[in-house]
Amino acid sequence: MFFNSLDFAFFLPIVFLxxxxxxxxxxxxxxxxLVCASYLFYGWWDWRFLSLILLSTIVDYFIGxxxxxxxxxxxxxxxxxxxxxxxxxxxxxxxYYNFFLDNFVEAFSFFGSSINANSxxxxxxxxxxxxxxxxxxxxxxIYKKKLVPTKDFIAFTAFVSFFPQLVAGPIERATNLLPQFxxxxxFNYTKAVDGMRQILWGLFxxxxxxxxxxxxxxxxxxxxxxxxxxxxxxxxxxxTFQIYCDFSGYSDIAIGTARLFNFNLMQNFAFPYFSRDIAxxxxxxxxxxxxxxxxxxxxxxxxxxxSNLLKMRNIFIIFLVSGFWHGANWTYxxxxxxHALYFLPLMLLNKNRDNIGVVAENHxxxxxxxxxxxALTFILTVFAWIFFRxxxxxxxxxxxxxxxxxxxxxxxxHFGGWKALITLIGVIIFxxxxxxxxxxKHALDLSLIRGGRFVRWGIYLIIILVIISFGGQQQEFIYFxx
Amino acid sequence: xxxxxxxILLFLCFILVVFMSVYGxxxxxxxxxxxxxxxxxxxxxxxxxxxQRLSEDMFEKQTFNFSNTAEHYCFTYYKLKQLFYQEKCNxxxxxxxxxxxxxxxxxxxxxxxxxAEGLSNLKNFLYYLNIFDNEVFSFYDMISRQQxxxxxxxxxxxxxxxxxxxxxxxxxxxxxxIEMHFSKDGLDNPVDNQVYFLRKIVDLCKENKVDVxxxxxxxxxxxxxxxxxxxxxxxxxxxxxxxxxxxxYLESEVPDSLMSDGNHLNIQGANYYGRLIAQEILEN
Numbered sequence: 001m002f003f004n005s006l007d008f009a010f011f012l013p014i015v016f017l018x019x020x021x022x023x024x025x026x027x028x029x030x031x032x033x034l035v036c037a038s039y040l041f042y043g044w045w046d047w048r049f050l051s052l053i054l055l056s057t058i059v060d061y062f063i064g065x066x067x068x069x070x071x072x073x074x075x076x077x078x079x080x081x082x083x084x085x086x087x088x089x090x091x092x093x094x095x096y097y098n099f100f101l102d103n104f105v106e107a108f109s110f111f112g113s114s115i116n117a118n119s120x121x122x123x124x125x126x127x128x129x130x131x132x133x134x135x136x137x138x139x140x141x142i143y144k145k146k147l148v149p150t151k152d153f154i155a156f157t158a159f160v161s162f163f164p165q166l167v168a169g170p171i172e173r174a175t176n177l178l179p180q181f182x183x184x185x186x187f188n189y190t191k192a193v194d195g196m197r198q199i200l201w202g203l204f205x206x207x208x209x210x211x212x213x214x215x216x217x218x219x220x221x222x223x224x225x226x227x228x229x230x231x232x233x234x235x236x237x238x239x240t241f242q243i244y245c246d247f248s249g250y251s252d253i254a255i256g257t258a259r260l261f262n263f264n265l266m267q268n269f270a271f272p273y274f275s276r277d278i279a280x281x282x283x284x285x286x287x288x289x290x291x292x293x294x295x296x297x298x299x300x301x302x303x304x305x306x307s308n309l310l311k312m313r314n315i316f317i318i319f320l321v322s323g324f325w326h327g328a329n330w331t332y333x334x335x336x337x338x339h340a341l342y343f344l345p346l347m348l349l350n351k352n353r354d355n356i357g358v359v360a361e362n363h364x365x366x367x368x369x370x371x372x373x374x375a376l377t378f379i380l381t382v383f384a385w386i387f388f389r390x391x392x393x394x395x396x397x398x399x400x401x402x403x404x405x406x407x408x409x410x411x412x413x414h415f416g417g418w419k420a421l422i423t424l425i426g427v428i429i430f431x432x433x434x435x436x437x438x439x440x441k442h443a444l445d446l447s448l449i450r451g452g453r454f455v456r457w458g459i460y461l462i463i464i465l466v467i468i469s470f471g472g473q474q475q476e477f478i479y480f481x482x
Numbered sequence: 483x484x485x486x487x488x489x490i491l492l493f494l495c496f497i498l499v500v501f502m503s504v505y506g507x508x509x510x511x512x513x514x515x516x517x518x519x520x521x522x523x524x525x526x527x528x529x530x531x532x533x534q535r536l537s538e539d540m541f542e543k544q545t546f547n548f549s550n551t552a553e554h555y556c557f558t559y560y561k562l563k564q565l566f567y568q569e570k571c572n573x574x575x576x577x578x579x580x581x582x583x584x585x586x587x588x589x590x591x592x593x594x595x596x597x598a599e600g601l602s603n604l605k606n607f608l609y610y611l612n613i614f615d616n617e618v619f620s621f622y623d624m625i626s627r628q629q630x631x632x633x634x635x636x637x638x639x640x641x642x643x644x645x646x647x648x649x650x651x652x653x654x655x656x657x658x659x660i661e662m663h664f665s666k667d668g669l670d671n672p673v674d675n676q677v678y679f680l681r682k683i684v685d686l687c688k689e690n691k692v693d694v695x696x697x698x699x700x701x702x703x704x705x706x707x708x709x710x711x712x713x714x715x716x717x718x719x720x721x722x723x724x725x726x727x728x729x730x731y732l733e734s735e736v737p738d739s740l741m742s743d744g745n746h747l748n749i750q751g752a753n754y755y756g757r758l759i760a761q762e763i764l765e766n
Contacts, residue, residue, distance in 0.1 A: 464497065468632055
């Protein structure tokens with residue numbers, strides 16, 4: 001079920017009313033309702049893959065209990081490895097099997113020996129990369145004795161399958177989300193209202209900005225051989241805003257929906273395109289994934305301790321794995337590697353924590369230095385997105401080759417006329433709104449706005465009218481494929 | 483909780499009121515337009531983008547070009563129904579565009595809300611329908627589509643004569659149009675609903691004692707050559723079933739300089755054939 005579908009528009013109010021009016025007296029029943037709703041939400045797409053979620057839930061539930069009873073270190077380690085192998089095994093098979101097979105075949109043929117291996121027609125289960133990482137965090141935290149395992153199977157199942165964030169995150173930590181299923185939840189008016197605002201803003205990002213940008217980004221990337229460099233730059237820019245608004249829009253809807261049920265999910269995006277360096281960008285982009293890799297991969301590898309060589313190795317590992325997490329394609333790995341290259345100088349010069357706070361805090365406009373830093377970071381990010389969006393590395397390099405040709409200085413070809421222009425104006429207005437609200441959790445946080453209900457309702461009405469009037473052709477959320 | 487639900491309901495009512503106001507405003511304005519047309523114009527040119535090229539000042543009597551791009555006969559029918567519903571209607575003659583492409587598969591898609599063409603038509607022609615009672619779209623199917631709300635906000639389609647100065651179209655562009663019109667795209671019975679509404683238009687005009695002329699404007703020779711012959715045969719079979727005057731230039735040899743693309747006249751072509759059509763009407 002898509003968040004931007006009519007099905008969800010019926011599903012959410014029904015679950016909301018049942019949750020607060022029918023099952024509100026009993027916490028276990030409320031959790032059970034969330035499990036049923038989540039399984040229905042996921043099964044709407046393909047009920048067969050519910051078995052994978054159930055498998056992951058059962059395995060990690062019992063391994064969690066086993067870890068709590070077991071004091072022997074080697075047996076504890078074995079239990080952890082079972083959890084890792086089951087979870088990453090499923091992920092590896094469904095997501096990476098064909099990639100590895102094809103690359104083995106190519107590698108063998110490169111060395112002169114050909115092997116026959118047929119790719120399998122495997123459907124990638126939606127959200128597998130997200131819920132796998134979420135359940136892994138549970139067993140790893142128990143193994144590290146940071147978390148006490150739950151005996152409440154329903155609460156654990158609800159934690160694994162919680163529908164707002166099941167298919168595209170934020171990837172929650174058991175330490176944050178699981179305890180919320182144990183506590184009696186009381187309706188919180190302020191939180192629910194702000195949740196609704198965040199849902200509305202997420203829809204706006206997805207339907208108006210991302211879906212419209214997608215139309216032009218697809219057109220340009222799919223015909224890049226025939227287009228001039230200046231048009232290709234526009235294509236990269238359209239994709240830059242498409243992927244941001246698509247993914248952060250989904251996260252906003254997920255966080256807002258969870259708030260309606262009085263759950264707090266972690267912030268996943270914090271205005272990343274206003275970052276002043278790549279390190280800051282990664283503290284603001286897909287926060288739940290980058291902190292996951294930091295805590296469960298980077299720090300166990302040694303993090304920023306040790307020699308420069310070790311630091312460099314760790315940085316490359318975390319970025320390459322992060323790239324590979326996105327998909328079974330060399331383009332994602334290259335994208336990750338490129339970000340590692342961007343990041344390395346900052347880390348080696350010990351400047352990776354220079355920009356921690358909000359840019360130009362308490363000021364309307366940034367300083368010249370901040371403007372320059374933001375522009376440079378943005379350009380580097382846009383450049384890297386070309387690899388992320390391209391069909392193959394060859395496509396990405398030919399795209400970039402054309403950008404850096406003399407055709408860069410020609411006028412962009414007519415490829416969408418006034419609609420493309422309106423989309424660009426829309427992006428500028430959207431980014432301005434984000435800039436003015438960058439100190440808040442989301443851009444439609446109107447808690448401090450003066451003028452009462454009618455001003456707020458007027459703003460909501462305008463956004464709804466814009467969503468209806470300028471909504472692009474419905475596109476699937478990009479991160480569903482990851 | 484009660485306050486939250488009350489506010490949500492109030493806000494939904496507020497949105498509903500806004501939409502109903504916009505809809506009501508446009509509907510009243512459209513009704514005024516129908517009244518003006520009914521009183522002031524004797525001849526109406528109706529149909530899709532082919533007849534949309536014809537200039538109104540070619541004709542002997544006050545003429546209004548009421549055609550719209552990609553107009554299905556169903557919407558022509560509902561337009562006429564609203565027109566004849568007016569207290570005073572001076573309409574004497576309907577010049578209705580009828581051509582081979584009107585019975586092609588693309589016209590079937592125009593009423594299918596699971597197709598982009600159908601959704602676009604819902605948005606464009608919404609105001610010409612009675613949203614609660616029409617033969618093509620159910621109320622619930624319509625209100626569950628974003629295009630319905632887009633249509634409400636956009637208002638009724640404006641009518642304007644299209645004047646194109648393009649000439650001598652390229653063969654590949656003509657072939658693209660043919661592909662767009664005649665690609666079956668999994669449709670089994672593409673002509674039924676056009677014929678059905680064409681019959682209803684003719685019957686409605688007869689009931690209201692208004693003459694109908696079927697007008698077939700010329701098409702480019704490449705267009706004619708590349709359409710399957712059976713499409714022409716089917717077209718002639720359909721129009722012969724109607725006891726209606728026909729002015730047919732499909733078979734005429736039109737110079738490339740008068741065509742803007744495969745099946746549309748440019749400004750010179752529209753003037754030339756407009757005069758011929760006006761002449762034939764006078765003679766009939």
